[in-house]
Structure formats: C-alpha cells, structure tokens
Amino acid sequence: MLRSDSPKAHLTALFQHAASQFALAEHISIELERPKQASHGDFACNIAMQLAKALKRNPREVAQLILASLPVSDLVEKTEIAGPGFINIFLKPVAWQNVALQTLQAGEEYGRSGLGQGKKVQIEFVSANPTGPLHVGHGRGAAFGASLANVLAHAGYQVHREYYVNDAGRQMDILALSTWLRYLSLGNQFVPFPANAYQGDYVSAMADSIFALHGDRYMRPAAEVIADVADATSDPEGHLDGLIANAKRLLGADYAYVHGHALEEQLGDGRNDLTEFGVIFDTWFSERTLHESGMIDKAVKQLQQHDHIYEQNGALWFRSTAFGDEKDRVVLRENGIYTYFAADIAYHLNKFERGFDRVIDVWGADHHGYISRVKGALTAAGADADRLTVALVQFAVLYRNGVKASMSTRSGQYVTLRDLRAEVGNDAARFFYVLRKSDQHLDFDLDLAKSQSNDNPVYYIQYAHARICSVLSAWGGSEKDLIDVDIARLDQPQELALLRRIAEFTDTVDAAARDLAPHSIAYYLKDLAAELHGVYATCQFLVDDEALKLARLSLIAATRLVLRTGLALLGVSAPEKMTREEVQPSPENAQAATSLTNDESRV
C-alpha cells in the first residue's frame, strides 16, 4: 500500500482540512517549511500565527484549535506547539521511507510539478549577432536559457526554444565589409583596415575561403573603395558607413553573396558551438524575414491606428513616454530604414500571434532599459504585455591573470565560448555558469576554472552518481527488483536525511521554474550529493543481510535517478565512472610551491 503523494502534499491536505473551519482560512495558503533544527520536527506550520490577528486570539490558542481538528494520519508520529505558535510535525520514518519507492516508480517523471499545466511557453535566448564567435558572455545566456528551458519543461510547460538571428542591419554590413576588405588585400588591393571593423582572425579566414572558392570575382580597385569616404580618425563610424556604401555600389548584386557568406559562416559556427554545448533550439528566427514579409510595416501601422506614432525630423517616432519610457523612440529612420526596435515590436507581436501563453526573453543586463520600451509597444499595439517576461542575466566578467579581460567582439580580443569549453570542459562550464543567480555578476576566473577544475562542485555531484553506479554494478541485479522491497529497514539518520532530500526535488523544480532560477537546481544537487556521500561513509550497501541490502540499494537507486534527472536539467552529464587524470606537478608549479613556502618561512 504505497501512497502516491509526498509527505508534504499529504500534510498540506490535512492542514487545509483543519483550517477550513475558519472562514478566513480560504485566503491563507498552507505553508509547511522544513525547520533548520531537527528538534523542531520534520515540518513546521505557521498558520496559527497567520490566523491569530484576524481571529483576535492568541496564536498558541489558535494552534490548539487547528490541532484539534487535524485529521488523524498514519504518517504522523506527533505534533507540538512551539515558540510563538508554530505547529511542529514529527513524521514516522515510514513517511520518508516510502519516498524511495515512489521515486523509483515515477522514474524519469519524478520531480514533475503541475506548475506549467501544459501551457505553451516560448523562451528566446542567446540571440547573439552572428558577427563572430560566441564569447563567454554569450555562454552564460546559453547555459542559463537552456537550463531554464529544461526546468520549465520538467515543471509541466510545453517549451519552445528560439534564437533570434540579427541578420539585418549595420553590424552585419560591417562584418561583410570587414570580410571583403581582407579579401581585397589577397588581390593586392590594399584599403587601410578600419580600427572599428571586425579584427578577428575568423574574418581573414572567411576572406581566404571566398578567394579560394571564387578567385578575384569580387575584386575591386582599392582607390574606388575609399573614394569619397569620410576621414577615419575624425569620423570613424561615418568612415565605415562610407565604405559599406561603396561596397554595395561596387559589388552590386554580388554584395549579397559576400554578406550571405559571412552570415552563414558565423551562424553555422555559433550553431555548432551551441550544439556541442548541449544547447539546442527549435527555431532560428530571422530578423530579415520581418522586413521582407512586411511584418514590420504591419506592426507600425497597428501602432499608427492606435495613434501612438508621430513624425518629427523626417523620422517616425513611437510615443513610448505614454507607456512609462523616459523618451520617445524612433521606429522608422530619416533614411527610410526601420530601427532594430521596430523589428523587435513586430517580432514580439509575432510571438504572441503564434499562440504562446507565455513568452520569456533572456537578455543581457545591459538591455534593461529596453524592457519598458518593448512592453510599452506591445501594450500600445493592443497586446497583453504581461505575457512577456524578460529575464535579465548579469554580465559574466572574465578574469585572466587576475585582470579583467576585454570582451569586445570588434577588437577580436576575447575568449570564445569554444576556448572556454575546451579548457574546462562542457560539464564544468555548464555548471559553473548556472551556479550563480542570474542577477548576480559572474566573475569567471579563467585561471581558477582551469587550474582547479578538479575542485569544481560538478565533480562532487558526478562522483556521487558514479559511486552509486559502481555499487549497483557490483551488485549486478536489476533496478526493477528494488521497487518492491522492505523499505522499513532504512533507519539510519543519514539514510532518512537522504530520503528527505529526495522528497524535496519536486518542490525545488517547482520553485526554480516559478522564479526562473535554475541555479537552485545546482545547489539542490550539491546538497543531495552531500547526503549521498554521508550515507556512503556510514552504511555498507552490499551486506549479507539480503533485506537490508535491497532496502539500501533501493535508496541509492532512487538517489541516482534524481541526480541524473537534475544533472540533465542543467545539461551536465552523469558519468558512471570517474577516472582521475593523475596530474604530475610541472617544474614551474613545483618551483612556485617552493618559493611560496620560502616566503612564508621568512615571516
């Protein structure tokens, strides 16, 4: 007779029943928390204190009334009223022991919560300009977004992952120009390479490949390329724009090829990078299609119909100040080209049209000022802006040799996500990225990540998983035989602590989904692994007592399931074996260690 509800859900129902005698209780949610101190029981309920004021009675007195009408349960050992009016509940061991069997029965479904109720949610993340390799800042957005998407899916949402491709606009033109200038130099047409163009080696590589494929088909005289272009020192941006205009004129229809080649190369590179990082998208949505399909025209017309657009200085402005923005914003420039903002309005209206109940954008914290603008435009267009949630992810600041490293894509001086993955591994990178709250700045110390990768908490968790695999493998039996065992043999404090932790998983997933906080999964897994290691250190699993052995194996099999499920949510692998690479101290390290010792001995 295995119950299907968790101990907490069971108790919540009991308290709901007990509280229903008070009319006011309908507005109060039953909160059961796990006390920090074991002497306060398995759960503590503060409902008496919540009700006390409205009832104008002493909280301890209210607690008495609640307890008097609390239905009898075979899981409850005893209850007590403590402190200012807490009701502490002590459960019988069987309440927790059942958790192991419940977990094994649920299998991969364990931890699912009803939060999402099958609602469709779209999550858009990364969406980096395809103008160069992804860097460590994009990595954080990728790891956060992918983990959050997994968490939402496990919490019962139907999740759609999308990448918005900024394939229109000036930045892409600058990349195309940069590539073309490098290409021209291959035919000895030397145009001074602008300092504010894309400097990275990947640009030259693309030029090489175009030259290899098509020879001098796109070659033009350098003198014509720089003709009538603004001075590079006094007007660097105007200089770039002049070069772009000349490139478009001189190349004619061929410009689209150079532009398209650069786009495809960079987008493909980013896609491969992300795929290797375990970050997969359902849709890659092209900004250009918004322009070409007339969706932006439509969106702006929609705003015009609601009288939120006016003309000034030859441009069209959206009156965003009417929606809480600090100033009005241009949607159609004087030159007749829509702004990025205009495209984004159309894009978000399109998201809503596609029938998502909820839309989540993962943006870098530098975009925070942009939120009110987009939401304002959605409201202005008659859409429900509350269906859009923007999750801001603070910067990942990179440190190398203790110094903040430059992160500029144009200057080409940055560490790529690919480099980072190669150095610390995908698992450590994914885990490290989500180990901080998203609204916390992340100091990513490369040297530390590299030199101490063996101390990374991800290994601690993976090791717990590997240990279980090792034991179950040595046992050699089938996991199915562990679903129906005499679980009452689990009575050690460490075993019960582990069971309690396993029981928390569903609430953890639920809270992580609700708060858009995948980091709490990472912290939960650390705690879970710690409990497992504790049991491992105190209990022998493969003992002669057959019933005890099966009970303990059942416990660790359930633990393995939760570890696996949780790690999968974070995109981290769950290895069955951990093999340590014996690192021999290099001569420099040995020297450094020696000199450090000498320094200390001088004190």
Added chain:
RNA sequence: GCCCCCGUAGCUCAGUGGAUAGAGCAUCCCCCUCCUAAGGGGAGGGUCACACGUUCGAUUCGUGUCGGGGGCACCA
C-alpha cells in the same frame, strides 16, 4: 541626473517574514585491511553595509544614506 543589479564568514557565494543565518575554498585536527579518499567527521571564523519605518516577529518587505558593478543611440 535617471534606471537596473549587488553589499551575508578571510575569499567566492547560497538562503529565509519566524524559533540557534549556511555551503565551498582557505586555516587547524582526525578517518582508507572495507562498494573509487574527486569521500567522510570535527574546530575556529558573522553588528547579514548603515539608519529609519511596516510587522506579533525583519538579515528577508519599504524608504533613505554609503560603497561596488552596469545601462541610458535615427547601434544591433
């Protein structure tokens, strides 16, 4: 000037409207004849930046101050 994030142990950071605020690293001390010691146990270490409010109760919520970081384009 306006807006956003942060301020918790020596360091990096979790956490909570509740009853004695936690982890990892670092420091110190223990534990492998035994399923991987990438492990376990223990010790020390705190004015939860500061002030005032709200509350039965504030480290948590609000306001202000101070400190750190970031953002305020007819760029994307």
